[in-house]
Amino acid sequence: MIRELEGLDLIDDADVLESLSHDDAEWAPYGKAFAAVRPRSTDDVRRVVAACAKRNIPIVTRGAGTGLSGGANAVDGAMIIDLSRMNAIVEIDADNMTATVQPGVINDDLKKAVAEHGLWYPPDPASAPWSTIGGNVSTNAGGLCCLKYGVTRDYVLGLEAVVGGPAGDYGTVVRLGRRTTKGVSGYDLAGLFTGSEGTFGVITEVTVRLRPARREAPRTVVGAFGSVVAAGEAVAAITRAGLLPAALELLDRTCLRAVEDWKHLGLEADAAALLLAQLDSPGRAGDDEATAVAEVFRAAGAMWAEQSTDEVEAEALFAARRLAYPALERLGPVLTEDVCVPRSQVPHMLAAIEEIATRHGTTIATIAHAGDGNLHPLILAPAGDEDAKRAAQAAFDEMLSAAIAVGGTVTGEHGVGLLKRAGMRQELSPAVLAMQLAVKQTLDPLNLFNPTKVVG
Structure with a gap:
């Protein structure tokens, strides 16, 4: 096999392999990899896949390793394909508002590159400064702006992948999707690969649609609430009012204090929860939307609600949202949930989370893409405390059941990976699970x- 992969960057150092063998999912198991490789081209990937198929060696692909469901975790004897060096922006087509990139391109780096052409790539997971486009596509990542602008799948026009198939065909390179705005020639296989978590092949290039850059800075409205449930009621009220912010985020007191203790951003952490709304309609329309959102917050019981007129302050608030997870990680192991419920059920789900935390004696901090019902309860457990670990895992499972009970899903954007397989089987019917397995x-x-x- 070494001869077949001559010239590639092969890794067999035990410490490096250990670091490449798992993502950021707390307590998700991972195996001992056989080796790892860092390809630089599609042809490199093709060679690796073909060589592994001849020997029946499992293939686990990883980007930046920022996943939170164990989707990039190695199995025993696996070859890890680390795509971090396939990080070229192949083309920015300003005329057609598209970009073609290799999978190792960092999300924020793509944003910066297209901004120079007056364009914008909207998908913005909290991990955008570190996560890769390949990983975002593999998990169909969402983010802060998906309420108004959609998730990664809404921007993937086409992709290139190294795939399998009948015996002897592993290592075939295919192009899926299109570069045009419209196209219905056959099944949407690019859409099928988006969110497939590396279970169908290795994505080696992605073409994404872009939007014109926003013409002016968004308005930010902040509302402080005496309870997370009251904040949830305000979210439901925003939906009923027909308002559509670009982002509507929730942070509870535990998250705010963790970020402030770490970064000293000057945040007020006295409220039980803050709602952060971002409005980006241009001109007077944006002003009117911001005023309307503040009024809805107050009518829903906010202790106070104001539009931020200080861009630095507004940026600090959204920075706090992005920093919440790493800030809490500093306090000990964090088991991260990712349930999504209908927006009208956000207050009910937030109340259920509080009840589950109390009953299990666990500390659960909550952040959320509240506007689209995607909640991220973060369960804290002191390192080395096995009782706390068991309680956290029990609370994790109960939150999945609670989300399903109100018509929700067990994962809004992090993916199934390893941690959500049981939840997925609970959510989906046997017939649908059989269809998924047949595709695989x-x-x-x-x-x-x-x-x-996923289906394994």
Whole structure:
């Protein structure tokens, strides 16, 4: 095998392999990889996949390793394909408002590059400064702006991948999707690969649609609430009022204090929860929207609600939202939930989270893309405390059931990976699970691509 992969950057150092063998999912198991490789081109990936298929070696692809569901975790004997060096922006087509990139391009780096052409790439997970486009596509990542502008799948026009198929065909390079604005020639296979978590093949290039850059700075409205449930009621009221912020985020007191203790941003952390709304309609329309959102916050019981007129202050508030997870990680292991419920059920789900935390004696901090019902309860457990770990895992499972009970889903954007497989089986019918398995077996009959994940 070494001869077949001659010239590639192969890694067999035990410490490096250990660091590449898992993502950021707390307590998700991972195996001992056989080796890792850092390809620089599609042809490099093709060679690796073909060589692994000849020997029935599992293949686990990773980007930056920022995932929170164990989707990039190694299985025993696996070859890890680390795509971090495939980080070229191949083309920015300003005329057609598209960009073509390799999978290792960092989300924020793409944003900066297209901004120079007066364009904008909206998908913005909290991990945007570190996560890669390939990883974002593999998990169909969302983010702060997906309430108004959609998730990663809404921006993927086409992609290139190295795939499997009948015996001997592993290592085939295919192009899926299109570069045009419209196109319905056959099944949407690019859409199928988006969110597939590396279980169908290795994505080696992505073409995404872009939007014109926003013409002026968004308005930010902040509302402080005496309870997270009251903040949830305000979210439901925003929906009923027909308002559509670009972002509507929730941070509870535990998150705010953790960020402030770490970064000293000058945040007020006395309220039980803050709602942060961002309005980006231009001109007077944006002003009117900001005024209307503040009025809805007050009518829903906010202790206070104001439009921020200080851009530095507004940026600090949204920085706090992005920093909440790493700030809490400093306090000990964090098990991260990712349930999504209908927006009208946000208050009910927030109340359920509080009740579950109390009953299990766990500390649960909550951040949320509240405007689209995507909640991220963060369960804290002191390192080395096995009782706390068991309580956290029990609370994790109960929150999945609570979300399903109100018509929600067990994962809004982090993916199924390892941690959500049982929840997915609870959410989906046997017939739908069988369809998923049939697709996997057709595209990957040897079960080499990221085995044990999602349907595994």
